[in-house]
Amino acid sequence: MMNRLTLLLASACLLLPVSGAAQETLDELLQQVEQAASEEARIDQQRLQEFRSERNRQQQLLEEARAELRAQQQRSDRLNTEFDNNERELADLETTLAERQGxxxxxxxxxxxxxxxxxxxxxxxxxxxxxxxxxxxxxxxxxxxxxxxxxxxxxxxxxxxxxxxxxGKTVEFTADVTNADGDLETGRSVARLGVFNAVSDGNFLRWDSVRDRLVELPRQPASRYQAMAEDFQNAAPGTVEEMAVDFTRGTILQSVVQSPTYRERLRQGGPVGLVIVALGVLGLLFALWKGVMLFIRGNAIKRQVKRDSADKGNALGRVLAVYEENPDADVETLELKLDEAILRETAPLESGLPFIKVLYVVAPLIGLLGTVVGMIQTFQQITLFGTGDPRMMAGGISMALITTVLGLVVAIPLTLIHSVLQSRSRQLVQILEEQAAGIIARTAEERHGHSV
Structure with a gap:
């Protein structure tokens, strides 16, 4: 409002030089100024009244807030007192409860x-x-x-x-089973043997307490145990004759399926183990061939013993043919010719036996080589990684032990087979020598009888 009054006064000053003789204009200006002053005074008075009213209301709110604060403080004191009383009462009640519980x-x-x-x-x-x-x-x-x-x-x-x-029961029920591939199969028929084993479709299951589900073992035990599981599931109640029971509730079964197979053990032997196996297979095949040959030649010699005429299709026949081809030879010459014939027949009968002997001597030596190589690998692992994790050393130790076992497994049967074959060949050679000695004895006796 003061800005308005100032504006009117400035207008009056500007109008005076232009129309100083016009009294009416000045009166109007005065009237406007007075009205403006009156309006300004009224507005100021109204503002003053509003301020005083607001001040009184704020004072009242302050008094109300102070009263509320005092009330809340009194309530807080009352609640604290009540809380303390309740704490003491609770302690008394707990003591009484402990005494009464006994x-x-x-x-x-x-x-x-x-x-x-x-x-x-x-x-x-x-x-x-x-x-x-x-x-x-x-x-x-x-x-x-x-x-x-x-x-x-x-x-x-x-x-x-x-x-x-x-x-203590054997029951059959349906349940959700996770197969070996990790897929969930619902409503699968399961046979349970107490708390020891559970089988389904001839496969053993284990209970996974984390997932609350039966899980098919990724590797099953030997086929005879799987046959037992299949018979157990298909049999009528109370008619099972034989069933494998894992009384440790899965521990033994887990150990059985985790044990390596023969192929895995052979793989643990490394290249040295493969060489030993190859030598063993070669030795067994050669020994089998040699045994068949000695059997055939032995039967031929036995048939020749029962004959009167010499058959050059067998060793004894060829020895007897020397006597028939030299009927007029003296005893010493005949003996030498028979010895020569026996030597010729002895070589084929004994051929190959030294090779088998070499194999059963070399096999354990190669196994010893594998043992040394495996221990070297073990010490290298210890040098690199220390002894904190025994699994790091398992490869070298497995190689050392497997190659030793393979060497002995090859050497022992080859030794026995060599002994049998050598004994058989000596028996055949002895038959040849006995027959030759008989021929010489009869010839000497006949010659001596004629001379007398």
């Missing part, structure tokens, strides 16, 4: 411990595949901070008895 407190501790232990047992039990979700009640009971009711104690006892009864 043996019930000890019983409560035992119940919680038994419930927790049995819940873990149920989680790991094979029967949980047939009755899932049984351990939740026991887990809640083990974590409870108040005394259990009689109904809860009875329910826990019933669960224990039910598990004992289920552990």
């Amino acid at each position: 043996n019930l407190g000890e019983l409560f501790g035992v119940v919680r411990q038994v419930a927790g232990d049995f819940a873990s047992t149920l989680d790991d039990s094979m029967t949980s595949a047939q009755y899932p979700g049984r351990s939740q009640f026991l887990s809640d009971l083990a974590q409870r901070d108040r005394l259990p009711r009689v109904e809860e104690l009875r329910e826990m006892w019933t669960a224990i008895v039910r598990e004992i009864a289920a552990s």
Whole structure:
């Protein structure tokens, strides 16, 4: 409003020189100035009244806030006093409860411990595949901070008895099974043998307590155990004659399927093991061929013994043919010719036996070589990685042991086979010598009789 009044005064000053004789204009200006001053005074008075009213209202709010503060402080003091009283009363009640519980407190501790232990047992039990979700009640009971009711104690006892009864039964049911490829198969027929084994489609299963699901073993035990599992699942109740039972609830079965196969053990032997196996196969094949040859020649010699005429198709026949071709030779000459014929026949009978002997001598030496190579690898692993992880040294140790075993496995049967074949060849040579000695004896006797 002051700006307006200032503007009017400035206008009047500008109009005076132009129209100084016009009294009416000055009166109008005066009237406007007075009206402006009056309006300004009225507005100022109104503002003053509003300010005073607002001040009074703020003062009232302040008084109300102070009153509320005093009320809240009084309430806080009252609540603190009540809290302290409740704390003392609670402590008294807890003391009274502990005194009145007596043996019930000890019983409560035992119940919680038994419930927790049995819940873990149920989680790991094979029967949980047939009755899932049984351990939740026991887990809640083990974590409870108040005394259990009689109904809860009875329910826990019933669960224990039910598990004992289920552990002695063989039942068949349907369940979800994770196969060896990791795929979930729903509604699969499962046969359970107590809490020890579970089989499905002739394959052994294990209970995975983390996923609450039966899982097919990625590697199954030997075929005879799988045949037992298939017979057990297909048999009528109470008619199973034989079934493998893992009383450790999966520990032995896991160890069995994790043990390496013969092919894996052979692979652990490395190149040295393969060389030993190749020598063993070569030696066995050669020994088999040699045995067949000695058997055939031996039968031919036995047939020749029963004949009167010499057949050059066998060793004894060729020796006898020397006598028939030299009927007039003297005893010394005949003896020399027969010895020469026997020597010619002895070489084929004994040929190849030194080769078998070389194989059964070389095989353990190569095995010893593999042992040394494996130990070198082991010490290299120890040098690089230390002895913190024994699995780092398993490769070298396996190679050392497997090659030693392979060398002995090849050498022992080859030694026995060589002994048998050598004995057989000596028997055949002895027959040739006996027949030659008989011929010489008869010839000498005949010559001596004629001379007399």
